[in-house]
Amino acid sequence: MTDTVRELTYAQAIQEGIAIALERDERVFVMGEDIGVYGGAFQVTGDLVQRFGTERVMDTPISELAGAGIAVGAALTGSRPIYEFQFSDFATLAMEQIVNQAAKLRFMLGGEVSVPLVMRFPAGSGTGAAAQHSQSLEAWFAHVPGLKVIQPSTPHDAKGLLLAALDDPDPVLIFEHKLLYKSKGPVPEGYYTEPIGKAALRRAGRDVTIVATSMMAIRSLEAATLLAAQGIDTEVIDLRSVRPIDRRAIVDSVRKTSRLICVYEGVQQLGIGAEIASIACESEAFDYLDAPVIRLGGADCPVPYNPELERAAVPQVEDIVAAAHRCIGGRH
Amino acid sequence: MQQLAESASSAPAVYRRHDPAVLRDALRKMILVRRFEESAEQAYMRGLIHGTMHLSIGQEASAIAATLPLTDADYITSTHRGHGHCIGKGADPKRMFAEFFGKETGYCRGRGGSMHIADVKRGNLGANGIVGGGLPIAVGAALSIHKQRSTAVVLCFFGDGANNEGAFHESLNFASIWKLPVIFVCENNRYGMSMSVERSTAVPHIAQRAAAYDMPGVTVDGNSFADVLDASEQAIARARGGNGPSLIECETYRLRGHSKSDRNRYRTREEIDAWSARDPILRFEQELLRYGLIDAATVEAIRAQVEQEIDAGLAFAQQSPAPVRAELTRYVYTPGAGASDDRYRA
Numbered sequence: 001m002t003d004t005v006r007e008l009t010y011a012q013a014i015q016e017g018i019a020i021a022l023e024r025d026e027r028v029f030v031m032g033e034d035i036g037v038y039g040g041a042f043q044v045t046g047d048l049v050q051r052f053g054t055e056r057v058m059d060t061p062i063s064e065l066a067g068a069g070i071a072v073g074a075a076l077t078g079s080r081p082i083y084e085f086q087f088s089d090f091a092t093l094a095m096e097q098i099v100n101q102a103a104k105l106r107f108m109l110g111g112e113v114s115v116p117l118v119m120r121f122p123a124g125s126g127t128g129a130a131a132q133h134s135q136s137l138e139a140w141f142a143h144v145p146g147l148k149v150i151q152p153s154t155p156h157d158a159k160g161l162l163l164a165a166l167d168d169p170d171p172v173l174i175f176e177h178k179l180l181y182k183s184k185g186p187v188p189e190g191y192y193t194e195p196i197g198k199a200a201l202r203r204a205g206r207d208v209t210i211v212a213t214s215m216m217a218i219r220s221l222e223a224a225t226l227l228a229a230q231g232i233d234t235e236v237i238d239l240r241s242v243r244p245i246d247r248r249a250i251v252d253s254v255r256k257t258s259r260l261i262c263v264y265e266g267v268q269q270l271g272i273g274a275e276i277a278s279i280a281c282e283s284e285a286f287d288y289l290d291a292p293v294i295r296l297g298g299a300d301c302p303v304p305y306n307p308e309l310e311r312a313a314v315p316q317v318e319d320i321v322a323a324a325h326r327c328i329g330g331r332h
Numbered sequence: 333m334q335q336l337a338e339s340a341s342s343a344p345a346v347y348r349r350h351d352p353a354v355l356r357d358a359l360r361k362m363i364l365v366r367r368f369e370e371s372a373e374q375a376y377m378r379g380l381i382h383g384t385m386h387l388s389i390g391q392e393a394s395a396i397a398a399t400l401p402l403t404d405a406d407y408i409t410s411t412h413r414g415h416g417h418c419i420g421k422g423a424d425p426k427r428m429f430a431e432f433f434g435k436e437t438g439y440c441r442g443r444g445g446s447m448h449i450a451d452v453k454r455g456n457l458g459a460n461g462i463v464g465g466g467l468p469i470a471v472g473a474a475l476s477i478h479k480q481r482s483t484a485v486v487l488c489f490f491g492d493g494a495n496n497e498g499a500f501h502e503s504l505n506f507a508s509i510w511k512l513p514v515i516f517v518c519e520n521n522r523y524g525m526s527m528s529v530e531r532s533t534a535v536p537h538i539a540q541r542a543a544a545y546d547m548p549g550v551t552v553d554g555n556s557f558a559d560v561l562d563a564s565e566q567a568i569a570r571a572r573g574g575n576g577p578s579l580i581e582c583e584t585y586r587l588r589g590h591s592k593s594d595r596n597r598y599r600t601r602e603e604i605d606a607w608s609a610r611d612p613i614l615r616f617e618q619e620l621l622r623y624g625l626i627d628a629a630t631v632e633a634i635r636a637q638v639e640q641e642i643d644a645g646l647a648f649a650q651q652s653p654a655p656v657r658a659e660l661t662r663y664v665y666t667p668g669a670g671a672s673d674d675r676y677r678a
Contacts, residue, residue, distance in 0.1 A: 029479065055479070061509070066468040066502030073472020076457055077407065079479060081472075096499070100462050101469060108448040109458060110441030111663035145664045169666035 011181040013155035017162040031058040032084030068094035075117040088121035103146030114169040124177040131302035136266040142243040151214040155185040160194030177215040197244035205235035209253040212263040223320035254285035268297025343623035362392040390587035393612035397560035409466030414459035429649035437652040464497030474512035493524030504545040513571035526598040542579035554582025555612040
């Protein structure tokens, strides 16, 4: 039943997705720090422990390395774990199990196993939590063959991509921007999935393409509205998945608009924008480019505490508008 | 020279609990592990195998005795020094050799090599190139067992080097708070590469660390087949009974270097010779002879049979096809799930 559509928050949509997964598949369980009676640091699991019990919704000690490894071992042996990191920054404590084990086991064992696990990472800045609770590390993981890395930006996708991740035989890492948890949007009832590796066209336009991820896709849409009033017709592509990456969507859009801006919150240099730009430059889209590609990413510093500095450290709507003007002004 | 056999009834209780045929097969497996590794080492010296290898020569008792009580429903996780664990869990030396030779018929189709041999169908979740990497995975497998209401157990091998990794401490804690069916088997061979346990570890016995996680911890003579088997059986029974994890420390010694780069600068010839005199295979063989559980002719027959198996394994490996370059990126993702970037390649 997916015909009834309600408004839910992003956090509610994830919770509904988890609940559906727990109901339909007894192999699924959730584990993480303070996800039981506390309801999760961002209230994503909420009251799931009351509904499904402590065997399916498992509080863990503050022990990320073993937590991640337990998810790997459980996934190898017939379970479907969802492991919630309290903050994506804490993935640094579990890199060994994510990068050396989860990502590589299938390959190292010659295809004899799959590691069907889901890890969820509250990510991003804008909450005043400073440098160790505000990072956007998705590009690190997207650099590792064997992992899949997704970044839903709407409640609809948060649920549909989570359910797709649970249906996927390989490790899927979901980076959820903390500022999105309270955002609202239409979410169908019941079970549905969104394809992993497929970008979403959020706004069709003729003049310039913006390829953005997560919170930056939301800001890019706001920027597009302002730009429309200024006579610039912007196409906004929400990448949704950085590994696999939807090359076709990027190439087709650049062929149409001849201009490309990449907007992402991770540190700009050596980040996702370089990959998006390269996809355009290494394909037939290169011949269509009328201006240099622009990358708009995070500043080259840790995320600061002071609110003005914190704002300055990641792309804002006005930065995206200015970048579009630069890109159009570069017409030759 | 054969001593007069004592009667089987004077054998240690742990031997009397088993059919002599089981004990004879354990001796065969120990000899197989030894000859497998010696042959792999020779093949390396002759330039037939590239890379490196970590030999467990001198540690065969802990590998074979600890795994003896396991069934195919049980799991193990292993280490970079894991050939004995593989054979203990029933791996075929042919396919192990083929993996060494990087061949498509190897356990990992030539993608993993010596440090990643696994045999998932028999519950061997794999060796591991990361010190301590297998411990959390073992606890995760035990969590699956618990959720599936099975009576299987997980036997988790690691070395003394791993006992100072965070993964060791986190894993023992998790296994204990959730009372999971894991047996942590530390093969303490006295050195983490070159650093001795005395220099690396704050407690004299690694088994003492069990106290911090409220589980039984025992230190046994890791070169005594009987002692390891006895400890393993007790810990496995405890785990199967739903009473949670245990830690067994097997004191043993690797007679070879850490890997092929080792120049043995951190230990003395005398020390190596002293441990050579405590060779676990000869000790076990002599015990079986003494208690009349085997005769000299059978030992000879086992050795001859192992030689045949080694020769056949090496030939199989050398004659097997190598992986092809066109399949370089195969097995990164599981097919049929939109996994490959190629689907969307521009």
